[in-house]
Amino acid sequence: MAPLPTFSRRVVLQGAGAIMVSFSLRSLPAGAEEAAPSKLPGSLAVDPHLDAWIRIAPDGGVTVFTGKAELGQGIGTALLQIAAEELGVPVERLTLVTADTGRTANEGYTAGSHSIQDSGGAIRNAAAQLRELLITEAARRLGLPSDQLRAERGKVTAPDGQELPYAELAAGVDMHVAARPRSVFRDPGSFTIMNTPMRRIDIPAKVTGGAAYVQDLRLPDMLHARIVRPPSYRAALKSVDLDAADKMAGVVKVFRDGNFLAVVAEREFQAVKAMRTLAASAEWDETAILPAAGRLADAITALPSRDLYILDRHDGTGQAARTLEATFTRPYQSHGSIGPSCAVAQAVDGSLTVWTHTQGVYPDRAAIAEMLHLPLDKVRCIHVPGSGCYGHNGADDAAADAALIAMAMPGRPVRVQWMREQEHAWEPFGPAMVTKVSASLDAAGRIADWRYEVWSNTHSMRPGAAGSLLAAQHKAESFPVPAAKPLPLPEGGGDRNAIPLYVLPNAAVTYHFLPDMPVRISAMRSLGAYMNIFSIESFMDELAGAAGIDPVTFRLNHLDDARARDVIRLAADRFGWADRGKVVAGRGFGFAFARYKNLAAYCAVAMEIESDTGRVRIKRVVSAVDAGQTVNPDGIRNQIEGAILQSASWTLYESVTFDATRITSVDWATYPILRFRDVPDSVEVHIIDRPGQPFLGAGEAGQGPAAAAVANAIADATGLRLRDLPLNAQKLRKQLREGL
Amino acid sequence: MMDLTVNGTTHAIDADPDTPLLYVLRDHLGLNAAKFGCGLGQCGACTVMVDDRAVLSCVVPIALLAGRRVTTLEGLGTLDQPAPIQQAFIEEQAAQCGYCIAGMMMRAQALLQATPQASDADIRHALEPHLCRCGTHMRILKAVHRAAALMRAHDPVRGAL
Numbered sequence: 001m002a003p004l005p006t007f008s009r010r011v012v013l014q015g016a017g018a019i020m021v022s023f024s025l026r027s028l029p030a031g032a033e034e035a036a037p038s039k040l041p042g043s044l045a046v047d048p049h050l051d052a053w054i055r056i057a058p059d060g061g062v063t064v065f066t067g068k069a070e071l072g073q074g075i076g077t078a079l080l081q082i083a084a085e086e087l088g089v090p091v092e093r094l095t096l097v098t099a100d101t102g103r104t105a106n107e108g109y110t111a112g113s114h115s116i117q118d119s120g121g122a123i124r125n126a127a128a129q130l131r132e133l134l135i136t137e138a139a140r141r142l143g144l145p146s147d148q149l150r151a152e153r154g155k156v157t158a159p160d161g162q163e164l165p166y167a168e169l170a171a172g173v174d175m176h177v178a179a180r181p182r183s184v185f186r187d188p189g190s191f192t193i194m195n196t197p198m199r200r201i202d203i204p205a206k207v208t209g210g211a212a213y214v215q216d217l218r219l220p221d222m223l224h225a226r227i228v229r230p231p232s233y234r235a236a237l238k239s240v241d242l243d244a245a246d247k248m249a250g251v252v253k254v255f256r257d258g259n260f261l262a263v264v265a266e267r268e269f270q271a272v273k274a275m276r277t278l279a280a281s282a283e284w285d286e287t288a289i290l291p292a293a294g295r296l297a298d299a300i301t302a303l304p305s306r307d308l309y310i311l312d313r314h315d316g317t318g319q320a321a322r323t324l325e326a327t328f329t330r331p332y333q334s335h336g337s338i339g340p341s342c343a344v345a346q347a348v349d350g351s352l353t354v355w356t357h358t359q360g361v362y363p364d365r366a367a368i369a370e371m372l373h374l375p376l377d378k379v380r381c382i383h384v385p386g387s388g389c390y391g392h393n394g395a396d397d398a399a400a401d402a403a404l405i406a407m408a409m410p411g412r413p414v415r416v417q418w419m420r421e422q423e424h425a426w427e428p429f430g431p432a433m434v435t436k437v438s439a440s441l442d443a444a445g446r447i448a449d450w451r452y453e454v455w456s457n458t459h460s461m462r463p464g465a466a467g468s469l470l471a472a473q474h475k476a477e478s479f480p481v482p483a484a485k486p487l488p489l490p491e492g493g494g495d496r497n498a499i500p501l502y503v504l505p506n507a508a509v510t511y512h513f514l515p516d517m518p519v520r521i522s523a524m525r526s527l528g529a530y531m532n533i534f535s536i537e538s539f540m541d542e543l544a545g546a547a548g549i550d551p552v553t554f555r556l557n558h559l560d561d562a563r564a565r566d567v568i569r570l571a572a573d574r575f576g577w578a579d580r581g582k583v584v585a586g587r588g589f590g591f592a593f594a595r596y597k598n599l600a601a602y603c604a605v606a607m608e609i610e611s612d613t614g615r616v617r618i619k620r621v622v623s624a625v626d627a628g629q630t631v632n633p634d635g636i637r638n639q640i641e642g643a644i645l646q647s648a649s650w651t652l653y654e655s656v657t658f659d660a661t662r663i664t665s666v667d668w669a670t671y672p673i674l675r676f677r678d679v680p681d682s683v684e685v686h687i688i689d690r691p692g693q694p695f696l697g698a699g700e701a702g703q704g705p706a707a708a709a710v711a712n713a714i715a716d717a718t719g720l721r722l723r724d725l726p727l728n729a730q731k732l733r734k735q736l737r738e739g740l
Numbered sequence: 741m742m743d744l745t746v747n748g749t750t751h752a753i754d755a756d757p758d759t760p761l762l763y764v765l766r767d768h769l770g771l772n773a774a775k776f777g778c779g780l781g782q783c784g785a786c787t788v789m790v791d792d793r794a795v796l797s798c799v800v801p802i803a804l805l806a807g808r809r810v811t812t813l814e815g816l817g818t819l820d821q822p823a824p825i826q827q828a829f830i831e832e833q834a835a836q837c838g839y840c841i842a843g844m845m846m847r848a849q850a851l852l853q854a855t856p857q858a859s860d861a862d863i864r865h866a867l868e869p870h871l872c873r874c875g876t877h878m879r880i881l882k883a884v885h886r887a888a889a890l891m892r893a894h895d896p897v898r899g900a901l
Contacts, residue, residue, distance in 0.1 A: 071837065072835070072836040072837025072838060072839075072874060073836065074836070199830065199833060200833060200835070202838070203829070203830055203833060203835050203838065204819055204822075204830060205819070206835055206838035206841060206842075207813070207822075207826045207829045207830060207835065207838070207841060207842070207845065208773075208813065208814070208817065208818055208819050208822060208826055209771060209772045209773030209812065209813045209814035209842065210772065210819065211772055212772065212838065213772075213775075213839065215775065215776065216772040218770060224767070249756075267755070267763075267767055267768075268763050268766070268767040269755065269756070269759045269760065269763040269767065272763075272779075336873055337839075337873060338775075338777050338783055338785055338837075338839045338840045338871060338872070338873045339775060339776065339777055339785065339839045340776070340777075340778075385837070386837075386839075387775075387777075387837055387839035387873075388836060388837030388839065388873055388874045390873070417776065419779060420777070420778040420779055420780060420782075634833055638833060638836060638876070638879070639836075641875060641876070641878055641879070642836050642874045642875035642876055643875065644875065645875030645876075645877055645878070646873065646874065646875040648875075649875070667778060667780055667782060668778060668780075668782040668783055668871060669780075669782060673871060673873070674875075674877070675868055675871070676864045676865075676867045676868050676870070676877060676881075677864060677865075677868055679864065679877040679878070679881070680878070682878070683878045
């Protein structure tokens with residue numbers, strides 16, 4: 001890779017402690033958490049004790065604790081890099097303990113690109129303060145001033161070469177102390193572990209058949225369960241023959257609780273066969289409650305709404321010369337984990353342990369305990385990685401399924417594995433959305449005014465309450481689905497990134513929050529940001545075209561955020577945007593940009609596509625990202641590459657389908673996604689490191705820009721502006737025909 | 741009861757003949773690499789090799805496998821002694837969640853055993869039945885190219901084919 005441009009290191013010299021404090025004040029979301037009296041950075045506010053995050057054993061082994069979960073995004077490795085760098089211990093000597101209600105702090109959900117900011121922030125501060133305590137102890141023992149001592153490679157070293165290993169020093173240090181609000185961090189210029197590409201700690205097991213997933217958990221005497229789900233939302237069980245399944249080979253129990261049906265068997269495939277027999281015998285009363293799929297945008301905008309006026313800014317300047325308007329739609333979309341959800345639960349002496357790939361062990365525990373009427377301290381949830389989830393998929397529901405069944409089979413562990421069609425039909429989808437935008441250009445080609453509206457459900461129906469769980473909804477003592485709430489700004493939900501980062505002197509943005517949820521929905525990677533950025537960045541290209549200004553120049557003309565301008569210029573430069581040449585038939589270029597949540601990582605994407613009779617293939621992608629202080633550059637690259645390809649798949653192909661009663665996209669044939677023949681020739685990710693600056697979450701930063709870059713490249717290639725997701729070949733061909 | 745040869749060892753398996761190979765590998769033999777993804781032959785996560793060909797183990801009943809050699813990712817190499825394909829995926833960091841990866845690797849192994857000089861088009865074509873949801877495709881392609889180079893270096897005679 002060619003060297004990156006250099007940036008001012010002034011911020012480094014200002015003193016890192018002050019930067020962390022300003023970061024913590026700025027980055028906390030609005031709401032109750034912000035009002036906490038503690039000014040501790042990151043998740044130290046959740047548990048300020050240093051030993052809640054890092055412990056040094058008498059043998060010198062160091063254990064790092066995080067309440068966040070490894071989802072395949074690589075945070076386990078990055079968190080160890082942070083701890084190793086600040087503490088001064090080789091990474092190989094560190095052990096990581098992840099989300100476990102019995103062992104780690106309550107860091108809520110692993111979501112929203114928060115892990116490095118929040119958990120990384122806590123671990124970094126804890127490591128730096130522990131290092132200071134160890135140095136102080138060494139200074140006391142050696143009778144030397146602290147500032148003459150160095151803490152590196154697991155020991156404190158004096159100028160004369162005397163060494164005291166951390167293991168020895170730790171015996172004299174009380175690590176169960178509350179953190180101070182400020183830490184003395186190492187100078188980023190001296191980093192040897194952070195900002196260095198590090199191989200992921202979890203990959204070797206994953207490529208050699210090691211036990212790496214909850215699906216691989218095999219406890220002694222474990223039983224295999226399968227669920228028989230209703231055929232549709234709100235279906236009620238009329239009749240079922242429990243005996244036929246019960247008599248089958250290996251079947252230990254056939255379980256019914258209201259509309260919740262399951263089989264439990266000694267062997268896994270015996271459970272599958274019994275599930276099929278039980279399902280075939282079940283008769284259900286179904287209700288046609290789903291919206292008309294053919295006119296989804298009308299159905300969405302017709303839902304009752306609570307209108308939130310999230311921006312209304314007018315300075316009276318700007319003379320509108322011409323006005324453009326557009327409507328964009330997004331269907332329900334699926335997380336589509338390659339591995340259907342799975343969980344193992346075991347009830348012993350009235351206490352329940354659940355091994356789950358949930359994104360939130362504490363909220364999941366609360367929901368399961370409520371469902372089972374157990375005290376919280378009788379339920380322990382332990383995170384074990386699953387297949388990638390990209391948000392709230394079936395993980396929590398599978399955990400509840402296993403918990404409910406395990407309580408009926410005391411002593412024996414019960415493993416629940418969902419089937420493909422269950423994951424596809426029952427996971428909570430990414431919500432359908434509609435946006436409308438109109439804007440005026442002045443005579444000079446600047447945006448004189450901007451009006452934007454977004455219609456959306458909430459983007460989180462995650463547990464915390466039992467009613468979020470399918471098992472709790474379906475059992476005889478049915479728990480109602482909790483009322484939906486809009487997620488508060490500045491992070492937002494349906495309105496995430498609905499307020500453009502661009503300089504717009506006259507702008508109004510309205511969020512039509514839709515409390516009714518005809519289709520089961522919840523959080524999907526980047527929440528509303530995907531659709532809002534797709535809409536805003538598509539429309540920016542339309543405006544640029546109307547103004548006769550290059551799309552990259554047009555964006556820069558409306559941005560005063562220096563870091564935003566830097567990623568845009570870097571992506572454009574590395575792509576060769578200015579020299580991209582004249583458009584030839586079927587070939588097009590697209591560009592898009594956003595700062596995720598307007599407060600996390602900056603990301604710009606430039607793309608070249610080719611389109612042949614409607615089929616679109618992305619040829620080349622160049623992106624630039626600014627995630628603040630870089631921890632693992634290869635981790636960021638891997639996440640952004642993945643975000644771009646996943647978002648391209650959502651954008652080009654994906655739509656949940658349903659009839660009046662049932663979800664009909666129930667497998668990979670009915671819900672097609674990206675395949676290798678459509679994979680680009682190359683995807684480049686360029687990182688702008690910001691030494692000493694706060695970490696900015698990057699995991700979801702690519703979703704919106706990639707989507708809009710695809711749409712803009714299609715418009716460039718074909719002259720057709722597609723605004724109704726997905727931008728698939730069928731729609732493109734239809735428009736091509738009608739356009740001719 | 742039937743005999744099934746997996747990674748060079750013959751096991752007596754007590755399962756119905758219609759049991760898909762995947763369930764026997766995972767549940768009876770305790771192997772982790774082959775994954776349940778769809779049970780429908782649509783995603784490739786369960787891919788293993790039977791004799792020298794990549795097959796979808798979720799849709800192949802064990803009744804068809806008498807006298808055949810089944811190879812899973814565990815049979816190619818270990819943490820301490822990784823096979824070229826494993827080394828290549830580690831070096832390229834070609835995984836995010838990694839759930840689809842074992843299947844991809846077995847497909848690539850079968851391809852490269854038959855076609856050591858596989859082209860980029862050959863690799864993409866071979867991997868077409870496989871789905872990755874994390875969007876790790878670029879790294880997977882790079883890893884398969886790297887594996888091909890490593891395998892040719894290990895076996896220069898076949899590598900010239």
